Amino acid sequence: MKIVFILPYFGKFPNYFPLWLKSCQYNPEIDWIIFTDDRSSYDYPPNVKVNYMNFEELQEYIQSCYDYPIQLNKPYDICAFRVAYGELFSEYIKQYDFWGYCDNDLIWGNFNSMIEEYVYKEYDKISWRGHMTLFRNNQDINAIYKMNLSGIPSYKENITSELGYYFIDEVGINYYFKTVGIPIYENVPFADLKIRSYNFKLLHYKSEDDYKNDYQVFVWDSGSLYRYYLDKERHIQREEFLYIHFLKRPMKVDLKIDYDGKFLIVPNRFLPYQEITVDLLLKYGRNRIYFSYWLPRLKLSFLIRKIKYKYTHRFRKRMSYSPNRSV
Template identity: 40%
Template sequence: MYSIAYVVPYFGKFPKGFQFWLMSCGCNPSIDWLIFTDDRTDYDYPDNVKVTYWTFDQMRTRVQSIFDFPISLERPYKLCDYKPAYGEIFERELRGYDFWGDCDIDLVWGDIRKFYTDEVLENYEKVGFNGHSMLFRNTPQVCSRYRTCVEGALSYRDVFSVDQGFAFDETGMDAIYEALGIPVYKEIDFANLLKYDYGFYLDWQDEEDREKNEAQVFTWSHGVVTRHYLYKGRIETKEYLYLHYWCRPTSFRIHEYDPNRQYLIYPDVTTDKPFHMDEELIRRKSKRSKVKYYAKSIWFNRHKITLERIVFNVKGMLGYKNGC
């Protein structure tokens, strides 16, 4: 079995769903998570989640140490652009692992090994294409791949020198791997929820599957993420690698974090309240009030709504690129 470690630098207070995320990590005992944070809250950390308490200044110093030019790392959010460099930045901590990865914490893991099998890891050096979860083979060549300069695409030196977000971990790395002709594992085995839809609507679906979004909820049980949806008059199910909340204003109404309990996940709530899965529950829970949902979403994301984010999103939609 290939060994895997996810690297998760996070500065500031962890979000409300963090303990739920930790529980799902603990249900994947053959994988490690290396967290670097300044949040010393007394969470129930599983054995495979290893915490190092750093200040953001220590993080900035570590990043600067591997580059021969002045970097820009003024805010924790800028770390998104540095994700492809984690293999070099955390080279000491990652020694002995076959693969290292980066991931978000606004998600809940399912059974990772069921999807990231040894066969997949044997055939790809890069697994995943979205910033919420990617794996890279832990070799010097792969860890330095982000330094490749591709004409007409983002350059790591330009990205790391400016106090601005570029989504280099996604668009930048996509351009590099495409230019080099290196295959990337791009299966849609995750459930990515649209953050601006008041119901549950999955992104990254084939056109013929979109009608399956009409009524659906999710469950997390014994380390498995399952989608329950209505399709042609019957209840269908599908298992996923993980469910990505993606900044949705979710309330975690959880009384006990226990891997043996079953949790229900619907548009803006995750709960351990007992339930019976049937058509009536799916229809009732799959939609929320538009007004209430959007009001809650604006309040939940109020600190993230900035001119820079708006400009960045617009540029991303227009296919903005920076030269090498």
Template identity: 35%
Template structure:
């Protein structure tokens, strides 16, 4: 089955972008479409298509498709448009069985080891996350969101709603709307290593707080943990390095390397047996995350959402209930 993953990205790519590109290239049976205002890398893998455009040009394209005056002043707001890409980029999806969206603050492993033929045949939307989701390419699925008024609020407000990742609530979100209309949804957290940005050590948010590191080896990503001196290894679909500023050893091959807080470096088997290495990467740093700043940012976001929310009473009651 043919899959195309879409990534609009504006502004400078992160400093480990070449490693992301390499991990895409190793998934040669999956097509990646990148729309950007940055210089297109030379000699990129054949399964990656670059389209040069600007955020303003993309905004005009979306307005023409949606017949609405939208809010898309900052690239980060694209998070709220991901669920609509099947409709907004329909001309780029002809001949594909599935489409999806992703981020580039991650490193892919062997995607199709997890997205098996059986999984693709059974489900219409696979995974909940904004950093990677895959959706069946059918007109009725791609346009399902038009049955709801939620999208009008989402695309006209400057607030970030996380609509692409929502499943339930007084506004259902992308997956919730699909489920309500009888489509099949699979969310498999165990496939993904989603690193918690609130801590300096690498903790996978879906599991216990056990420090881990990652080894990339020619198209495969392995999560490595250590318990009582014993090394445990688990293959993952990808590792998501959300909100991390990474240092990169420029001598590191993009074919095989190790990822640990907060560095991409040459792989050395001896590191994994080194007690001092594990002690160092497990150290907590009290000043690493400013929780008060995060709370202030979340409150500001919630206030902006509330101001643009047509169902203000339902919005308020839902927040009270959640607390």
């Protein structure tokens, strides 16, 4: 099974980008294609192919794929075009069975151990989140975003609106699959961190599993990603995940270049590996005020942007897709 992720990214990569690359390297059966203007010297592994361009060049490239003017004014607007990558970048992905989009504010675990072979055979769409989604690479699936559904603005309206995209994006596309009856594989074991909490709190959990969120750390070990947590009797338990998503969370890197293929992930830093003990889990489970998150949100300029965002995305919020599930 040949799989590729497409990642346009403009601006400086996160400070832990070398760790992201390392986690890609340990998945040699997966390829990544990056379009970026960050020409910093990184040790790109063979399965990560980088194409240097500036944002204006990408604007011109994507505009050339349409015979009407589009709204692509800033790098964040690329999110509205993610669902069209299968067609926009068709020349880059001809040899692949699946293509996808992903973020780089995450660390990968082991694809082979986390997604079984039958999933690729039985599902045309794997996952339902913007930080990682795969699509079967065929003409019908690649064009599903262009379908006209009753009561839904067309994709043309979506990418030409001066208000900005408001439905058919990485989240809204799930509604299309659901409406036409194409099942989505939802049971991808990812660790999506809550943005408002200093401590690691995972989203998309059923209430009966919330105790796992109280005291937890993660360990990346030679390509595999594990969460260690305390159960209700305060015994140490371990779960494996496909990736951990930091959701733009600031992370400090307290690692040397040579970290022996194993490191510890705690709020909010990467550390040399330590033995996982009850005391260590209790230490990093202590609640703290998340100043780096809340202080910028007290500024008037942020509040104005937030109100504008909610207004322009009101339709998308009303129609969004979020399965009731536990990982």
